[in-house]
Amino acid sequence: xxKIFLETIGEHQRIIYKVSRMYRNTPEDQQDLFQExxxxxxxxxxxxxxxxxxTTWIYRIALNTAMASYRKQKSPVSITEHPPDLAExxxxxxxxxxxxxxxxxxxxxxxxxLISLYLEDYSYTEIASLTGISENYVGVKLNRIREKxxxxxxxxxx
Amino acid sequence: xxxxxxxxxxxxxxKESHSEQELAMMTRVRNHPSLRRLRIKFMIEIAALTALxxxxxxxxxxxxxxxxxxxxxxxxxxxxILNNAVGYYHLQNPSVSGNIREALVKEAQTLxxxxxxxxxxxxxxxxxxLLFLTYQIVFNQRKYIILSALIIAxxxxxxxxxxxxxxxxxxxxxxxxxx
Numbered sequence: 320x321x322k323i324f325l326e327t328i329g330e331h332q333r334i335i336y337k338v339s340r341m342y343r344n345t346p347e348d349q350q351d352l353f354q355e356x357x358x359x360x361x362x363x364x365x366x367x368x369x370x371x372x373x374t375t376w377i378y379r380i381a382l383n384t385a386m387a388s389y390r391k392q393k394s395p396v397s398i399t400e401h402p403p404d405l406a407e408x409x410x411x412x413x414x415x416x417x418x419x420x421x422x423x424x425x426x427x428x429x430x431x432x433l434i435s436l437y438l439e440d441y442s443y444t445e446i447a448s449l450t451g452i453s454e455n456y457v458g459v460k461l462n463r464i465r466e467k468x469x470x471x472x473x474x475x476x477x
Numbered sequence: 478x479x480x481x482x483x484x485x486x487x488x489x490x491x492k493e494s495h496s497e498q499e500l501a502m503m504t505r506v507r508n509h510p511s512l513r514r515l516r517i518k519f520m521i522e523i524a525a526l527t528a529l530x531x532x533x534x535x536x537x538x539x540x541x542x543x544x545x546x547x548x549x550x551x552x553x554x555x556x557x558i559l560n561n562a563v564g565y566y567h568l569q570n571p572s573v574s575g576n577i578r579e580a581l582v583k584e585a586q587t588l589x590x591x592x593x594x595x596x597x598x599x600x601x602x603x604x605x606x607l608l609f610l611t612y613q614i615v616f617n618q619r620k621y622i623i624l625s626a627l628i629i630a631x632x633x634x635x636x637x638x639x640x641x642x643x644x645x646x647x648x649x650x651x652x653x654x655x656x
Contacts, residue, residue, distance in 0.1 A: 427655055450577045
């Protein structure tokens, strides 16, 4: 079973990476959360019944772990750099990626969960089922998040 | 900016940077960032309390105190150890099943129970320890001052412990309300 688990997690570790980066500010904390998520996935793996996609299951455990592992907030997100022009093509993917995660970390924890699922192309129905809120409310919340991100992208202080 | 422009960045983000061997190590408690540290702390506390259980009768004149006082101290030490074990078990198994909202509600409820158990066990342990140590003591002014200082110190510890639990529970209630 361990072999299957490790292959599966190895294949989908980007999900864990993205959740860790979205929920923690420093690389050390992100690495700790990554490890915590892998640990919780391993403990939950025997109970995985293939009723949902493996990626959905990983997302559910990863987001729950990120939110359940309470810690006092350390320094807030540093807001010093100028945003890259998002209309530009990819020459600086890492810079755009950096901006994306910085922007996501300015959102509340629940908003981060919703937007990550949306960005991952989950439908409103799936997001509602994963988060436990109604489809309509998912729409309302995502609209608010869109507005926030839009404001952030035009402001010069992120 | 259209939010959908961010989707491609999101899909590109991350890398497969950990080997299967590294991932395997992450599944072990001994490599866990916080559980390993807590397990060591827990073991030290259990060793110290067990030593107290074995030594108090001879070392602290248990034979000269009534049976009920001895039994109360033993019970409170066992309760304190049990509280540690329950707390450790919960940290190892947080509520991560079900949807996010359900998990948050469950986590807040569990934390509330843990907070009550933790405070009760601490109060019981401190109170019975004080009772045991001061039983049959003839008090003078100096001893009253020492006893008062100890009681104030314990009360402050309980207060800060309660505040810390309250903060944790409030965090989950806030998250739940935020959804």
